[in-house]
Amino acid sequence: MQSFLRFTKLPRKKLYYALAAAAILFCVGGTIIWKGHNQSQPVTQDIPLVRTAVIGTANTPQGYTYSGEVRGRYESQLAFQVTGKIVKRNVNLGSTVSAGDVLMQIDPRDLQQTVNSTSAQVYSAESQLRLAESNLHRYQQLYAQNAISRAQLDQYENAYEVAQAAVRQASAQYAKGSNQLDYSLLYADKSGVISSISAEAGQVVSAGQTVLTIVQDGEREIEISVPENRIEELRKAAKLTVSFWALPNINTEGGVREIAPMADPTTRTYKVRISLLNPPPEIKLGMTAAVNVVSAGDQTSRFPTIPLSAVYQTNDTPNVWIVTDQTVRLRPIQIGSFGNAGVQILSGLNPDDTIVTAGVHKLREGQKVRIADGDRQ
Template sequence: MHKSFASFTVLLVLLASVSLTGCTKTETAREDTPFVRSQLVRLDASGQAANYAGEVRGRYETQLAFQVSGKIMKRNVELGSVVQSGDVLMEIDAKDIAQTVNISSAQVASAQSQLSLAQANLERYRNLYEQGAASRMQLDQYQNAYEVALAAVRQATAQYNQGANQLGYSTLVADSAGVIAAVDAEAGQVVSAGQSVVTIVKNGEREIEINVPENRIDEMRNSQQVQVGFWALPGVTAEGKVREISPVADKVARTYKVRISLPTPPDGINLGMTANVTVAGPTDLQAVYIPLSAVYQTGDTPQVWIIKDGMVSLRPIKAGAFGDGKLEVLDGLQDGDLIVTAGVQKLRAGQKVRYE
């Protein structure tokens, strides 16, 4: 009995040892065969398309400002208000300007009175000169006084007209029909002459404004096809055309503003909508594009892991332009190669992998 129990105990220990050894071997096998993501290399031009987020803007946008300084007394528009040409947008306090106009008006009246007196004296002395009762010198003096009075009237009238114009400038009116895109001043605020207070987008053409990095400008200039989609209008696309590329890069972002015109804009687009612009590169240029996550680099030469017969090996590549999460491969890959795109840092040459 004692011997049978001891034998049974030994048998259990042996079975447990065999079981644990099997689990260890299975776990080790799984650890030696990691799971990675893969991609089949294709030689085509599809990877050259670039996508940019943009905003629907008006082609003609005008920043309006008062031509005189003053305190804003009234604001008649809100952001998004639809206005017509001649509508009053804002008004500033015109009391001081009105007083200036009154002063100029009084100066005009005084100058006209002096002119009437100078004219009467000139007529009187002209008659006396013709009768021989006055000298030529006296006549010339009154002629000069008349001309001085006439010039004073012209000066006073010009000052009055200038003041009247400034009084008219105290009211800001829309120069065309459109939509208010920005309001930069409020009632009670003191503004200076020329300070932008309202931005109006004129009715008419709509465009998409995007920002393009430096390494994509040449591609943008030579773009063959531009497609514009709208996040608020699923399934709606429109043909676009590059109308304008800014010659100067933004000082902070180092990108260039690009305007995409819409020859046939779809219905339902509104100012400020977010758009997605897809720019296709030259269709006659084929290249290989791979995700940046597929690149494995320990020295100066970039490499990728190639999967063949379930095993991985490193292959050096020659890199080209990169952007939008993709890298152009100039040399080193062929059509049909299977590469690892995720998990490149945990591999070693000759290692077996599981992939999808």
């Protein structure tokens, strides 16, 4: 306390100097302490894990693979020939049917009334015909006795012919009504399998509206979609090999049977049907298939193919990362044609080169890397 009193009794000027010196010492000390706490610690280098591939030998088969679906060669889209309300559906999706089976039925009440009406018209016309025939016979006798003129006889002959025509007309209308009543039942015209159902009981359908699709028994084929720039190559294909996703151990050869003359308006691709030369009995409708197309005249290529993910673009130059002794180096390459498996490399790679196939945009020249398990350098 006495020290503080003596400190306050110093002259004002000396007091200011003492406070200023203390403040400077405080700031300098705080700065030193702050720098000591915030001094950057040494950063450990993060060695990235990469996927790699080894460039194999040349002369590997080249081609394109198209995904497709197993379809029947003959597919019928069935529809009613008359308008009406569906009252019964006798089949389900995938049902096996025989020719002549009733698949669907529409309400026949209005059609039955039409048949009843035309049947009554037939009876009326036949009655008029019998009357005309009786009158004709009577007036023929009177004409033979010279009791009437020829003009009167002609009138009754004409009336008889009109009655005959009326009977034929009424009979035709009755036959038409009977046919329409029979059209209320939708029959299977061929034996096969129901592949799609587009109408249900209670729905009102118009004449010609597709309600069922039936795949006829017989040949099976593959439907694929091909872009327009591959159509000619497909026409000249040396070999088509078909594999099935659900049947991995089965492969069969195929041939182009049909190419659609116009592109699909939505996908802008052409529908192509591939017939199976020796179809295995295990294939089912709707199975997923893959059609591998090998081009004619160039069934193999002397250039290696790498995944697109391995290409690293710098400006206008394509490159790949080469792994040597766990270190990556950038090497320029020349790109050829593109395919399903990747891209052809015309120059810049040698057999047994190890390249990075994933994560190429996160690497830098001379960086150390770790190779993922299962890959080899």
